[in-house]
Amino acid sequence: MAGGGIPMAPGGDKAYPGNLTLYVTFTCVVAAMGGLIFGGVTAMDPFLKKFFPSVYRKQAADTSTNQYCKFDSGTLTMFTSSLYLAALLSSLVASTVTRTLGRKLSMLFGGALFCAGALINGFAQAVWMLIVGRILLGFGIGFANQSVPLYLSEMAPYKYRGSLNIGFQLSITIGILVANVLNYFFNKLDGNLGWRLSLGGAVVPALIITVGSLILPETPNSMIERGKTEKARSRLRRIRGVDDIDEEFNDLIYASEESRKIEHPWRNLLQKKYRPQLTMAILIPFFQQLTGINVIMFYAPVLFKTIGFHSDASLMSAVITGSVNVLATCVSIYGVDKWGRRFLFLEGGTQMLICQVAVAIFIGIKFGINGHADDLPKWYAIVVVLFICIYVAGFAWSWGPLGWLVPSEIFPLEIRSAAQSINVSVNMIFTFIIAQLFLTMLCHFKFGLFLFFAFWVVVMTIFVYFFLPETKNIPIEEMVIVWKKHWFWSRFMVDVDYPNGVELSKGGDIIKKV
Numbered sequence: 001m002a003g004g005g006i007p008m009a010p011g012g013d014k015a016y017p018g019n020l021t022l023y024v025t026f027t028c029v030v031a032a033m034g035g036l037i038f039g040g041v042t043a044m045d046p047f048l049k050k051f052f053p054s055v056y057r058k059q060a061a062d063t064s065t066n067q068y069c070k071f072d073s074g075t076l077t078m079f080t081s082s083l084y085l086a087a088l089l090s091s092l093v094a095s096t097v098t099r100t101l102g103r104k105l106s107m108l109f110g111g112a113l114f115c116a117g118a119l120i121n122g123f124a125q126a127v128w129m130l131i132v133g134r135i136l137l138g139f140g141i142g143f144a145n146q147s148v149p150l151y152l153s154e155m156a157p158y159k160y161r162g163s164l165n166i167g168f169q170l171s172i173t174i175g176i177l178v179a180n181v182l183n184y185f186f187n188k189l190d191g192n193l194g195w196r197l198s199l200g201g202a203v204v205p206a207l208i209i210t211v212g213s214l215i216l217p218e219t220p221n222s223m224i225e226r227g228k229t230e231k232a233r234s235r236l237r238r239i240r241g242v243d244d245i246d247e248e249f250n251d252l253i254y255a256s257e258e259s260r261k262i263e264h265p266w267r268n269l270l271q272k273k274y275r276p277q278l279t280m281a282i283l284i285p286f287f288q289q290l291t292g293i294n295v296i297m298f299y300a301p302v303l304f305k306t307i308g309f310h311s312d313a314s315l316m317s318a319v320i321t322g323s324v325n326v327l328a329t330c331v332s333i334y335g336v337d338k339w340g341r342r343f344l345f346l347e348g349g350t351q352m353l354i355c356q357v358a359v360a361i362f363i364g365i366k367f368g369i370n371g372h373a374d375d376l377p378k379w380y381a382i383v384v385v386l387f388i389c390i391y392v393a394g395f396a397w398s399w400g401p402l403g404w405l406v407p408s409e410i411f412p413l414e415i416r417s418a419a420q421s422i423n424v425s426v427n428m429i430f431t432f433i434i435a436q437l438f439l440t441m442l443c444h445f446k447f448g449l450f451l452f453f454a455f456w457v458v459v460m461t462i463f464v465y466f467f468l469p470e471t472k473n474i475p476i477e478e479m480v481i482v483w484k485k486h487w488f489w490s491r492f493m494v495d496v497d498y499p500n501g502v503e504l505s506k507g508g509d510i511i512k513k514v
C-alpha cells in the first residue's frame with residue numbers, strides 16, 4: 001500500500017496492518033520461556049548440612065539464638081548471588097552477540113549455558129561446583145534477558161507489544177512458582193536427593209529455551225540488520241498474516257539504516273537529548289530492585305523460617321506468594337493498556353508501602369530489637385503472610401512487568417540496544433547487591449529492613465508521579481513527543497527533531513511531515 005492510505009494510530013503514527021497470528025503468539029510464548037528462572041533451596045536441611053554446616057548448626061541450635069541472624073553466612077549469600085554478577089557480565093557480551101549474530105543465537109547460548117549450570121549444580125560434590133554451576137546459570141540468564149525482550153518486541157504486532165512483552169515477566173513468575181512447588185515436594189525426599197533434583201531440575205526450562213531457540217524464526221529486524229533483506233520481507237508477511245506489510249517493512253529498513261550510521265551507540269547515549277531515556281534506563285531497574293521484592297522471592301523460605309514457620313510451612317508460604325505473583329502479573333497483562341502505566345505504578349507503590357510498614361510493625365512487636373521470641377501464634381503468622389501476599393500483588397502488577405516494559409518502549413532505535421544493556425546490567429547489579437547484603441541487613445536492621453525498602457518505595461512513587469510520562473497507546477517511534485511535552489524533560493529536547501519523518505517543535509507539536 002502506498003504511504004497515504006495508511007491508517008493513523010491515536011498518537012498520529014502509522015498503524016501497521018497485521019494480526020496477532022497463531023504463529024507470532026506461539027513464537028512469543030516459546031521465547032518468553034527464556035524468563036523461566038529458578039528458585040532457592042537454601043532452607044533444605046540436608047543441603048545446608050552438606051555445604052554450609054556452620055549455618056546448619058547455628059540454625060539447629062537452641063531457639064534463644066537471635067531470630068534475625070540465624071542465616072547470616074557469607075558463603076551462603078555468595079552462592080546465591082554469584083548468579084546475578086555472572087548475569088550482569090554476560091548481558092554486556094550478549095548485546096554484541098544479539099546485534100551481530102542474531103537474537104536466536106543469543107537465546108541458544110543462553111539455553112546451553114543454563115543447561116550446563118543446572119547439571120553441574122545437580123551433581124555438585126563441593127561448594128566450588130555449586131558456585132561454578134550458579135555462574136553458568138547466571139551467564140545463561142544474562143543472554144536470555146538481553147535477547148528475549150528484544151525478540152518479543154520485534155516480533156509483536158505494534159498493538160499487542162505491551163501484553164506480549166509482559167509475557168516475559170509472566171514466565172519469570174511461573175518459573176519461580178514451579179520451582180517453589182517442586183522444592184516443597186523435593187524437601188520431603190530422604191537425604192541429598194531432594195536438593196539435587198531441585199537444582200538439577202533447572203535443566204528442564206533450559207532445554208525448553210534451547211530447543212525453542214532452534215525452532216523459532218529469526219526476527220525480520222535482525223535479518224535486515226544482517227543483510228538478508230528479501231528473506232526478511234517474506235518472514236514479516238508470514239508473521240503478520242497479511243500481504244500488506246510494505247509500510248512496516250520500509251520503516252524497518254529505514255530504522256536499520258539510521259542505526260547503522262551510529263558508530264558509537266554508547267557515546268551517543270550520553271547526548272543531552274537522550275538524558276530522559278538514560279535516566280530511566282538506570283533508575284527504573286534500580287527502583288525495581290529497591291522495592292525489596294527479591295528479599296521476599298528468593299529468601300521467602302528463609303524469611304518464613306525466621307519468623308517462626310517450620311521448614312515445610314515455609315516452602316508452602318513461598319508457594320502461596322508465588323501464586324499471587326503469577327496471578328497479579330496476569331492482571332497487569334490485562335490492564336496495562338487500559339489503565340496505563342502510571343496508574344499501575346502509583347497504585348502498586350502505595351499498596352507495597354502500606355504492607356511493608358505493616359510487616360515491619362508486626363515483626364517488630366513480636367521479635368523486638370533482640371530478635372528473641374517464643375513460638376509465633378498461628379494467627380500472627382497468617383497475618384504476616386497475608387500482608388506479604390498483598391505486597392507481592394502490588395509489585396507484580398507494577399514494578400515487576402513495567403520494569404521491563406517501560407524501558408523497552410521509550411528507547412529510540414538508535415540507542416535501543418545500548419540502553420537495553422544498561423537496563424539489564426543495572427537490574428542485575430542491584431539484584432546482586434541486595435541478594436548479597438540481605439542476610440546481613442536483616443541481622444543488623446532487624447524489622448527496620450522492611451522500613452528501609454518502604455523508604456525507597458516512597459522515593460520511587462514520588463519519582464513516577466513527577467517524572468515518568470504516560471506511555472500507554474503511544475507508538476514507540478513517536479515517543480519523543482511525550483518528553484517534548486513534559487514539564488521537566490522538555491528542557492533537554494532539541495528545537496527540531498525528525499522522528500519517523502516528522503518535524504517536531506520543542507513543545508511536541510508536529511510542524512510538518514518531511
Ligand SMILES: OC[C@H]1O[C@](O)(CO)[C@@H](O)[C@@H]1O
Pocket residue numbers: 169172173288293294297325400401403431
Ligand atoms: O517476580 C519477581 C521477580 O521479578 C524480577 O523483579 C524481574 O523482573 C526479579 O528480580 C524477581 O525475582
